[in-house]
Amino acid sequence: MKVLHLSTFHRYGGAAIAANRINQALNRAGVLSEMLVAETSVEEPHVVSLAETAWQRRWSKARFALDRLTFMPFERSRAVRFAFSPGLVGTDISQHPLVQQADILHLHWTTFGFLSTRSLQKLFALQKPVVWTMHDMGAFTGGCHHSGTCERYQDQCGNCPFLRTAAPDDLSHGGWLRKQKAYANARLTPVGCSQWLANRARKSRLFGDLAVRSIPNPLDTKQFFPLPKAVARWELKLPDHKRFILFAAAKVSALGKGFSYFQKALTVLRQQLAQPNDVELLIFGAGDESLLNSLPFRYYFLGSLSSLEQIVRAYSAADLFVIPSLEENLPNTIMESMACGTPVVGFEVGGIPEMVRHRQTGYLVEYRSVEDLANGMRWILEQSETGYEQLAVNARNHVVANYDETVVAGRYLALYEEIF
Structure with missing residues (x-):
């Protein structure tokens, strides 16, 4: 059985990282699995770039720009520029050799100029x-x-809150109808990474009577594991006698990541603590460091980390990881932190309650x-030393039992065999 994963990216963003991890986990489980992406930044086994030549790479970037340009005249504001994809720009890959050879096509996040709705329709027609x-x-x-609090996706969209001029027949309504046409007669099995997302998907008439499944993203728990805090801090040149609160995001300033809530909560926390100077912050991710200048605690900014070893050190060095995101599916960062034995504090939103057990593996806010x-x-x-150690053990055990790559690869293999 040959499986082909389709993803716009393979390294940039949580969806791409998750897709790549599924692909690699399946290969380690003995499945013939490849991933085709719009463009690669680095070469990696079992990952193939659609853009192989300099001209193709330029055209890939042009499709991305054109995809955004199709939305800009309609956007409510710049704040939502990357929160909506009309699906009008993409490329036809239905005749690509990897697509033709595949027994099963496995879609992931494919927007931003990689696959349009019409591109998907051609794939489904195979x-x-x-x-x-x-x-x-x-x-x-x-x-x-x-969609936030909007529920109009359940029945043809329209009057979209992301659009400058919302109307019953607006851009969102047209996009919904195009997808409905594309999905007709497709041999499609939708899978939500979280039960929360799967439940939302079941409410959309776009999926009709399709059986929506739920399978979490995987993690290699042999790579993400707890390091002794003293060792991790020494390697990161951090003081060993402080308590560290970790904040991490692909882009620290991204509106949905809730950095402003984190900042305000730190001000409250500083007033509550008997010895606030014993607490410091550890932050990694892309973004402007000037955003951090007004934080009420001393901070260490590690920037964007690409080294797996550095990421594991950062999680292990922290006493807790805070994720104040306002919208989430099944965050890789929570999984990674808990696998490293670091408890998590996050809002009770999206798939986070499926990962964080309140006062058992962290704290649901x-x-x-x-x-x-x-x-x-x-x-x-x-927490007392004993209480904290139990939180750390619980966090690690929850990830190993539910998200280890061998567990998730087994669930996908069973699904492939069922639908093939």
Whole structure:
């Protein structure tokens, strides 16, 4: 059985990282699995770039730009520029040798100029079994990646809150109808990375009577494992006698990552702590470091980390990881932190409650509550040594039992065999 994964990226963003991990996990499980992406930044086994020549790479970038340009005249503001994909720009890969040779096509996040809705329709017309691992809501909405409180995706979209001029027959409604046409007669099995996302997908008429499954993203728990804190801190040149709160995001300033909530909660936390100077911050991710200047604790900014060893050190060096995201599916960062034995504090939103067991592997925070976010950080910082060690063990065990790559690869292999 030959499986081909399709993803816009393979290293950039949580969806791409998750897709690549599924591909590599399947290969290690003995499955013939390849991934075709729009363009690669580095060569990697079992990953093939659609753009092989300099001209093709330029055209790939042009498609990305054109895809964004198709949305800009309609966007409500620049803040939502990357939150909606009309699906009008893409390339036809239906005759690509890897597509033709595949027994099963496995879709991931394919927007931003890689596959348009018409591109998908041509793939579905091949009548090959298709698994679609959904890393956000884009597969079953008229274009938005997360609908927030809007429920109009359930029935043809329209009056979209992401658009400058919302109307019953707006861009989102057209996108919804194009997808409905593309999905007709497709041999499609949608898969949500979280139960939360799968449940939302089941409410969309785009999927009709399709059986939506839920399979989490995988993690190699042999690579992500706890290092002694003293060792991790020494290697990162951090003081060993401090308590460290970790914040990490692909882009620290991204609106949905909730950095402003983190900042406000730290101000509250500083007032609550008996010895606030014992606590410091550890931050990694892309973005402007000037955003951190107003934080009420001393911080160490590691920038964007690409080395696996450095990422494991950062998680292991921290006493807790804070994820104040306002919208999430099944964050890789939570999985990585818990695998390294570091408890997590995060809002009770999306798939986070499936990962963080309240006061067992971390602390679930009342959504958008600055006060409770501060309470969660303080609760972990004030744990006894025995209590903290139990939190760390629980966190690691939860990841090994539910998200280890051997567990997830086995679930996908069973699904492939069922639909093939």
